[in-house]
Amino acid sequence: MNEIMNRARRAAVTAWQAMREIVGDAAYENYLRSVRRSAAGRRENCAVLSEREFYLDSLKRRYSRISRCC
Amino acid sequence: MKFLRVLVWIAVAVAGAAGLAAIAFERNEPLNATWFIVAAICTYLIAYRFYSSFIAAKVLALDATRATPAERLDDGRDFVPTNKWVLLGHHFAAIAGPGPLVGPTLAAQFGYLPGTLWLIVGAVLGGCVQDFVILLCSIRRDGKSLGQMAREEVSRRGGFIAQLAVLAIMVILLAVVGLVLVNALKASPWGMFTLAMTIPIALLMGLYLRFWRPGRVLEASAIGVTLILLDVFAGQWVANAPTWARVFSFSAPALAIAIIIYGFAASSLPVWMLLAPRDYLSAFIKAGAVWAMAVGIVIVRPVVQMPALSRFADGTGPVFAGKIFPFCFITIACGAVSGFHALISSGTTPKMIMRETNARLVGYGAMLMESFVGVMAMIAACALSPGVYFAMNSPPAIVGSTVESAARTISNWGYAVAPQTMTDLAHMVGEQTLLNRTGGAPSLAVGMAQIFSHTIGGAHLMALWYHFAIMFEALFILTVLDAGTRVGRFMVQDLLGHVSKPLGRAGWYPGILFSSLLITGAWGYFLYWGVMDPLGGINSLWPLFGIANQLLAAVAFVVATTILLKMGKQRYLWVTLGPAAALVAVTMTASCEKIFSADTRLGFLAAANQMAAHIASGTVPAAQVAETSRLIFNQRLDAVVTATLALMVLVLVVEASYEWIRIWTSSKAPVMHEAPYVRTQWAEGD
Numbered sequence: 199m200n201e202i203m204n205r206a207r208r209a210a211v212t213a214w215q216a217m218r219e220i221v222g223d224a225a226y227e228n229y230l231r232s233v234r235r236s237a238a239g240r241r242e243n244c245a246v247l248s249e250r251e252f253y254l255d256s257l258k259r260r261y262s263r264i265s266r267c268c
Numbered sequence: 269m270k271f272l273r274v275l276v277w278i279a280v281a282v283a284g285a286a287g288l289a290a291i292a293f294e295r296n297e298p299l300n301a302t303w304f305i306v307a308a309i310c311t312y313l314i315a316y317r318f319y320s321s322f323i324a325a326k327v328l329a330l331d332a333t334r335a336t337p338a339e340r341l342d343d344g345r346d347f348v349p350t351n352k353w354v355l356l357g358h359h360f361a362a363i364a365g366p367g368p369l370v371g372p373t374l375a376a377q378f379g380y381l382p383g384t385l386w387l388i389v390g391a392v393l394g395g396c397v398q399d400f401v402i403l404l405c406s407i408r409r410d411g412k413s414l415g416q417m418a419r420e421e422v423s424r425r426g427g428f429i430a431q432l433a434v435l436a437i438m439v440i441l442l443a444v445v446g447l448v449l450v451n452a453l454k455a456s457p458w459g460m461f462t463l464a465m466t467i468p469i470a471l472l473m474g475l476y477l478r479f480w481r482p483g484r485v486l487e488a489s490a491i492g493v494t495l496i497l498l499d500v501f502a503g504q505w506v507a508n509a510p511t512w513a514r515v516f517s518f519s520a521p522a523l524a525i526a527i528i529i530y531g532f533a534a535s536s537l538p539v540w541m542l543l544a545p546r547d548y549l550s551a552f553i554k555a556g557a558v559w560a561m562a563v564g565i566v567i568v569r570p571v572v573q574m575p576a577l578s579r580f581a582d583g584t585g586p587v588f589a590g591k592i593f594p595f596c597f598i599t600i601a602c603g604a605v606s607g608f609h610a611l612i613s614s615g616t617t618p619k620m621i622m623r624e625t626n627a628r629l630v631g632y633g634a635m636l637m638e639s640f641v642g643v644m645a646m647i648a649a650c651a652l653s654p655g656v657y658f659a660m661n662s663p664p665a666i667v668g669s670t671v672e673s674a675a676r677t678i679s680n681w682g683y684a685v686a687p688q689t690m691t692d693l694a695h696m697v698g699e700q701t702l703l704n705r706t707g708g709a710p711s712l713a714v715g716m717a718q719i720f721s722h723t724i725g726g727a728h729l730m731a732l733w734y735h736f737a738i739m740f741e742a743l744f745i746l747t748v749l750d751a752g753t754r755v756g757r758f759m760v761q762d763l764l765g766h767v768s769k770p771l772g773r774a775g776w777y778p779g780i781l782f783s784s785l786l787i788t789g790a791w792g793y794f795l796y797w798g799v800m801d802p803l804g805g806i807n808s809l810w811p812l813f814g815i816a817n818q819l820l821a822a823v824a825f826v827v828a829t830t831i832l833l834k835m836g837k838q839r840y841l842w843v844t845l846g847p848a849a850a851l852v853a854v855t856m857t858a859s860c861e862k863i864f865s866a867d868t869r870l871g872f873l874a875a876a877n878q879m880a881a882h883i884a885s886g887t888v889p890a891a892q893v894a895e896t897s898r899l900i901f902n903q904r905l906d907a908v909v910t911a912t913l914a915l916m917v918l919v920l921v922v923e924a925s926y927e928w929i930r931i932w933t934s935s936k937a938p939v940m941h942e943a944p945y946v947r948t949q950w951a952e953g954d
Contacts, residue, residue: 216353216357217486219350219351220358220361221486221489221548221551223483223485223486225348226483228344229345232342232343232344232348249483250482252345252482253482253483253540254478254540257539257544258539259345259346260544261543261544261751261754261755262755262758263616263755264608264612264615265362265612265616265751265755266362266365266747266748266751267363267367267606267609268437268441268445268601268602268606268748268813
């Protein structure tokens with residue numbers, strides 16, 4: 199029974215995480231991870247955006263090019 | 269185990285063949301929609317398992333060891349390595365627009381057979397291949413756009429044509445979706461109130477995401493979707509209160525002007541305020557409605573009432589003029605092959621893909637899903653009684669503007685419909701009339717409402733479901749208008765930058781306003797005169813949109829063929845050259861017919877000449893001469909636009925053929941512009 203509950207919980211967590219990824223809720227976490235990954239690399243001196251700055255920046259990027267189809 | 273797998277695939281193939289045979293040959297009794305679902309899904313499974321795998325292995329030679337731009341250039345902003353299933357969701361949300369819903373609904377005038385076959389076959393051999401191949405080409409070029417690839421791989425002129433085609437398609441697309449919206453909401457206080465309220469709801473979400481909880485899209489969307497559903501419910505009170513009903517009842521021209529003003533405002537406002545939150549809302553409602561429709565069709569299994577081939581296969585249809593070839597293909601457009609998808613496949617998606625091998629699922633798979641949406645729209649439209657379908661989708665110039673005259677005309681065509689049926693149906697869905705609601709959206713909404721109400725709530729929820737469906741269609745048409753006008757504004761600013769530097773600056777407000785005015789004026793012009801067109805506007809504008817869209821697809825296939833040739837894949841050129849040839853044949857034939865046909869409903873010039881003759885003979889009342897002269901000008905303008913599009917196809921084909929011959933005969937060394945191979949640093953399971 200416990201095993202079934204654990205599996206169900208894991209499936210729910212995976213589904214929730216996938217949902218957050220699809221709608222963009224996880225975008226800032228992904229950005230921070232990417233910054234950390236390359237901290238020793240090319241973006242060493244770049245300022246890290248705050249959550250609000252990142253949100254506005256991502257909107258500006260997305261809606262400056264064709265992002266929706268007919 | 270292998271034997272079992274073979275048996276399973278044989279069973280899928282047999283089921284698919286049975287489904288297609290039932291659709292194609294069953295004539296004696298009404299066909300159940302289950303056959304459509306079986307035929308479509310089995311064909312998709314076979315195509316995905318075998319054809320896409322052949323393209324992946326032999327034609328494109330996908331390489332899982334090659335690092336993608338998402339890995340090499342990962343910046344957490346544009347280049348973001350993304351799980352393939354998440355990216356499939358992203359990509360599908362981006363490519364799914366109103367086209368695959370409206371196109372099949374309009375094409376249902378030929379009967380269910382031609383449209384359904386093209387939706388399925390066109391997608392697996394054309395649309396999916398285009399999306400997949402262009403996606404892979406863009407991945408190997410660090411996410412370059414279709415225009416950039418056309419410029420680098422074909423010629424500078426090819427790139428210019430691609431850019432021009434994008435701008436043309438954008439203007440016509442925005443006008444035609446605006447027209448669909450006008451026809452869905454004119455004189456409909458419930459629908460208008462519902463849609464108007466989405467503006468304050470989107471503004472509230474925008475403030476929430478900008479100031480209170482930046483980036484928490486799920487929370488804001490949950491609030492927004494709840495308010496929207498309450499809004500749909502509240503619409504009936506507005507429709508039943510005479511004072512408020514008057515406030516929210518708009519005539520078609522007034523609605524067109526309101527939409528033009530809205531488009532201008534939405535493209536000039538900061539993106540966080542209205543455009544982004546509306547896009548989130550639209551994506552959620554769209555996903556929900558499409559899934560609900562799929563589940564509803566499976567549960568209800570509606571009987572298709574439209575014949576396999578209607579009498580309008582001869583080109584005399586009231587919804588739009590023209591024969592099955594080429595106009596069924598032009599009308600279906602996005603549900604089978606969409607040039608616009610090539611822009612998405614060479615836009616955001618290639619920058620997010622983790623492995624080359626994922627391109628198959630994302631590129632080919634997402635388009636299969638889009639095609640299935642088109643098949644569902646076809647089922648919903650064909651589940652209506654043909655008499656009702658034609659009464660809703662025919663303009664007053666053909667069937668008259670009273671239920672009696674429409675019923676008489678349509679019954680004479682052999683599709684019986686009683687005046688009382690139309691009156692009762694309008695009453696049942698909470699509208700004053702459903703007559704002459706051209707554009708496809710209202711008839712699709714009635715079809716969806718019938719399926720939904722059979723699943724939940726029965727007949728007394730029909731009005732609520734109808735307005736939910738109208739809101740769903742209107743919401744993402746407005747999103748296309750917002751986002752399209754904004755991107756069009758950037759394109760115009762780009763062009764203006766060559767004339768005046770300040771006008772080209774993205775942050776200079778007078779420049780923003782001026783370019784917004786230009787792009788809104790361009791599509792607004794076509795929209796307004798589409799509304800004033802006595803034949804309903806859809807008859808002229810939708811084929812124009814289809815031609816532009818398929819032209820862009822031809823551009824994409826020509827670029828893909830050139831790249832395959834440079835890759836040394838001569839043996840497999842038919843994979844892209846076949847669809848390219850078909851699309852060129854379709855667009856050229858449609859263009860010639862739209863310009864030169866002597867049928868005044870089909871040919872732009874014939875219609876203009878007929879109206880000019882009426883003015884000359886004095887049969888046009890003096891008060892209408894100015895308006896008729898404007899309609900004549902519009903018909904000639906449409907002819908010029910169509911001729912320009914056709915000319916662009918010809919130039920590109922000639923240009924590319926010259927390039928192909930030079931490469932084939934080795935008189936020119938093929939130069940590829942791929943990013944160099946870099947081995948992935950990720951482990952196999954990543």
